[in-house]
Amino acid sequence: MSREFIHSERIAYFTMEIALRPDIPTYSGGLGVLAGDTVRSAADLELPMVTVSLVSRAGYFHQRIDEAGCQREEPDPWEPASRAQPLQARVVVPIEGRDVWVGGWLYVLEGHMGGRQPVILLDTDLEDNSTEDRELTHYLYGGDQVYRLKQEIVLGIGGARMLHALGFRVRQYHMNEGHAALLCLELLNRYTYPPGDLRPGEPHYDIPRVREMCNFTTHTPVEAGHDKFPYALVQSVLGDFVDRPTLKLLAGEDQLNMTRLALNTSEYVNGVAKRHAETSRHLFPGYRVRAVTNGVHPFAWTHAAFATLYDEHLPGWCHEPELLIRAECCITDDAIWGAHLQAKQALVEQVQALTGVNLDPALCTFGFARRMTAYKRPDLLFTDIRRLRTIAGQRRFQIVLAGKAHPRDQDGKRAIEAMHVHMRELAGAVPVVFLPNYDMALAAAMVCGVDVWLNTPLPPWEASGTSGMKAAFNGVPNLSVLDGWWSEGRIEGVTGWGIGDGGPGEDDARSLYEKLEQVVLPLYYENRLGWIAVMKGAIAKNASFFNSHRMMRRYASDAYVR
Numbered sequence: 001m002s003r004e005f006i007h008s009e010r011i012a013y014f015t016m017e018i019a020l021r022p023d024i025p026t027y028s029g030g031l032g033v034l035a036g037d038t039v040r041s042a043a044d045l046e047l048p049m050v051t052v053s054l055v056s057r058a059g060y061f062h063q064r065i066d067e068a069g070c071q072r073e074e075p076d077p078w079e080p081a082s083r084a085q086p087l088q089a090r091v092v093v094p095i096e097g098r099d100v101w102v103g104g105w106l107y108v109l110e111g112h113m114g115g116r117q118p119v120i121l122l123d124t125d126l127e128d129n130s131t132e133d134r135e136l137t138h139y140l141y142g143g144d145q146v147y148r149l150k151q152e153i154v155l156g157i158g159g160a161r162m163l164h165a166l167g168f169r170v171r172q173y174h175m176n177e178g179h180a181a182l183l184c185l186e187l188l189n190r191y192t193y194p195p196g197d198l199r200p201g202e203p204h205y206d207i208p209r210v211r212e213m214c215n216f217t218t219h220t221p222v223e224a225g226h227d228k229f230p231y232a233l234v235q236s237v238l239g240d241f242v243d244r245p246t247l248k249l250l251a252g253e254d255q256l257n258m259t260r261l262a263l264n265t266s267e268y269v270n271g272v273a274k275r276h277a278e279t280s281r282h283l284f285p286g287y288r289v290r291a292v293t294n295g296v297h298p299f300a301w302t303h304a305a306f307a308t309l310y311d312e313h314l315p316g317w318c319h320e321p322e323l324l325i326r327a328e329c330c331i332t333d334d335a336i337w338g339a340h341l342q343a344k345q346a347l348v349e350q351v352q353a354l355t356g357v358n359l360d361p362a363l364c365t366f367g368f369a370r371r372m373t374a375y376k377r378p379d380l381l382f383t384d385i386r387r388l389r390t391i392a393g394q395r396r397f398q399i400v401l402a403g404k405a406h407p408r409d410q411d412g413k414r415a416i417e418a419m420h421v422h423m424r425e426l427a428g429a430v431p432v433v434f435l436p437n438y439d440m441a442l443a444a445a446m447v448c449g450v451d452v453w454l455n456t457p458l459p460p461w462e463a464s465g466t467s468g469m470k471a472a473f474n475g476v477p478n479l480s481v482l483d484g485w486w487s488e489g490r491i492e493g494v495t496g497w498g499i500g501d502g503g504p505g506e507d508d509a510r511s512l513y514e515k516l517e518q519v520v521l522p523l524y525y526e527n528r529l530g531w532i533a534v535m536k537g538a539i540a541k542n543a544s545f546f547n548s549h550r551m552m553r554r555y556a557s558d559a560y561v562r
């Protein structure tokens with residue numbers, strides 16, 4: 001490994017997925033985009049980090065929508081050699097009693113301000129492995145529970161061993177979600193009490209020492225969402241990697257719960273928004289769960305027209321996004337609206353190119369794009385088609401949709417089909433388009449090109465959500481349910497608007513229609529200056545705070561240095 005990366009101690013950041021750039025399909029959604037923004041900010045802030053993930057050669061999947069409006073999944077492979085350098089080092093991990101070889105790639109993330117970050121992409125596709133083992137790092141979130149456990153062994157145990165083999169000195173480990181928690185088992189084996197200190201009947205693992213080195217960010221606010229493996233499976237795949245009583249003590253009595261394991265082996269634990277940390281404290285009584293609200297990377301998610309404006313009026317915003325707080329006074333209304341129209345025109349052209357549909361840039365445009373899964377309630381907006389038609393009869397609007405469903409998420413796939421049905425039902429009244437293959441690039445075009453960013457998850461399932469933060473960097477206000485980051489970011493009528501009361505959500509559709517009809521559309525068409533004031537509110541009060549520079553400075557001061 002080049003001296004540039006190993007001359008001093010680093011923070012090792014472990015993540016199952018990461019959105020490095022649009023043409024590297026090693027991510028599926030928000031968790032990976034957050035990981036990418038984490039490393040992009042680390043590059044700009046020159047934080048000494050090293051990231052570990054899987055190479056996911058076969059990618060996630062490429063989404064095509066067929067004539068019936070159904071999602072079709074197509075392979076989305078990539079060639080690591082085209083973007084990364086092969087690593088010479090090899091390590092082994094124990095799987096089903098055999099040694100599985102793990103190699104990898106060095107991807108150097110180059111920040112736009114000159115910073116460089118090493119990212120290690122682990123790869124088991126090596127000649128010394130069996131055909132089956134060679135595929136372990138091919139499919140992101142593919143395969144069954146056994147495949148997932150093996151992947152997590154590669155990530156956690158293989159990752160820790162690889163850093164060691166490459167000569168990295170790690171001062172702290174940071175697990176982005178529970179997928180990487182097996183790394184703690186590797187550390188337990190590495191840090192044991194010297195034999196002289198052994199007390200009979202007590203585990204010889206130096207658990208306090210491991211805890212001192214580990215940090216854990218949880219992203220899942222409901223028990224059912226956590227990765228769990230039956231101990232019989234763990235036994236057959238991982239064997240006696242650490243002794244069973246210790247494993248049960250740390251990872252749960254009945255099953256190996258990756259979240260429990262990470263909670264018990266990490267001194268610093270956090271949720272990804274204030275509300276999410278609160279929910280997590282209820283879910284895991286007895287643990288101290290702090291809150292570090294997520295953020296997005298300033299430069300990556302800001303349209304060139306806005307970046308130019310910020311450069312001119314708020315120089316330094318890319319390093320200190322807090323400066324955006326001055327946007328309200330320092331940038332004229334005309335300049336904000338002009339930049340927005342450029343971004344909107346670009347989206348209108350992209351929609352034309354992708355779908356053949358001509359949207360009208362003069363219409364108020366709503367954007368909704370995310371992972372299509374039940375709790376995100378992609379159908380909420382379409383609860384009452386007649387009502388939507390009535391609202392559009394008074395003031396017209398149009399809708400741009402996108403999102404992938406996990407190949408095995410039947411609810412998510414049905415939601416995509418249903419959206420296509422609604423599209424036809426609304427024909428002539430509300431133009432609706434669905435853009436296929438939601439990814440980083442499409443997200444970047446959508447969050448700046450619409451007028452309002454819509455989010456309607458079922459509380460309290462949305463741990464944070466980050467796409468609305470991307471919108472804020474482009475002066476696009478949110479209209480969203482009061483969950484995740486929006487319970488912190490929403491100042492009613494100032495940064496955008498809330499839907500419902502953040503409760504169990506029965507009345508959310510009604511609340512959404514009321515806001516649309518009585519607040520959002522009238523403001524858009526009848527008080528343009530008032531509208532631009534909300535755009536500025538989103539930039540000044542949301543983008544200045546909900547960015548990954550602030551997030552990483554928090555991790556640095558609260559978690560990494562302690």
Ligand SMILES: *Cc1c(COP(=O)(O)O)cnc(C)c1O
Nearest residue numbers: 029030370439440443465466467
């Ligand atoms: C930002 C982003 C997400 C996360 O958005 P949410 O608001 O958390 O749903 C998911 N997928 C892609 C491609 C993104 O860019």
